[in-house]
Amino acid sequence: MSEEQTEKIRSVLKEKLVKALDDGFVKFISSFTGNVDRAFAEIVLDLKKDHPEIQMLAVIPYRNKLNRMKEQEDIKALLDSCDDITVLKEDYQPSIYIERNRYLAEHSDRAIIVYDGREKGATVNMIRQIHRRHKEMQEIPVGLEIRL
Template sequence: MSEKACCVTGHRDIPADKVDYVKSKLKEEIEKAIADGFTMFISGFAEGVDLLFAELVLEQKAQHPDLFLEAAIPYNNRLKSTDPLFRKCLEGCNGIKVQQEEYSQDCFMNRNRYMVALSSRVIAVYDGRDKGGTLSTMRYAHTMEREVREIRI
């Protein structure tokens, strides 16, 4: 890892009354990562936390043009999303890495492991549920001895 990379994991379904809190905490974590010398940010581009993170990194790129935002896309057809925020964030990316051509049951976990493997810091927005991709990614990050910065919701 030549660049210091930071990725995000979190839930797709953020309760409406927690969105502003999550945004402000993500913004704080991104600013802290930049202050700590991180220049590469990786988002899985799922709804919810991933896209909020990508949008906030793009906002930071206005003040820090050296930042690199990568979209880690789990499978090729995901690029066809018509979600306006997905499209806007994708256009602002410096790089796009598609994990695999076709959808498979494990494509999202493969994407998450890829992001963790590249990153020394993982920002996790987590609500305490006892299963799911966010928890699996946090556990994997701990196994890989990555720094995990948790935002509890």
């Protein structure tokens, strides 16, 4: 993903997070899995400076993943700023990311999804989890160009 596209995603993500805050949402959850999840957390934690009622929650699939994440200074700083960290399992299991998505869907009222249209993978699984639970979903579609 290009730097320009990443900045566009961050901009739209911030708009959606500000809107969520305006709509009364104050608890935000991230799995910190990839760049978008980290950008989400960074934006939420930045908004928290002016809105101390915001809570940032991290959901990490298994303990060793958390330990490896804490070895990276930038991610460790984000995790240390979270109000709570939930570790779903002590050890890795093949189905752990499906379980993580299920947990995220169950504990969310609104999901903000950055989606590139792929029909396989964690993001499409997350979308299915959200739909199964009839939760609100806001999509940020990406591809060659962001379609707003």
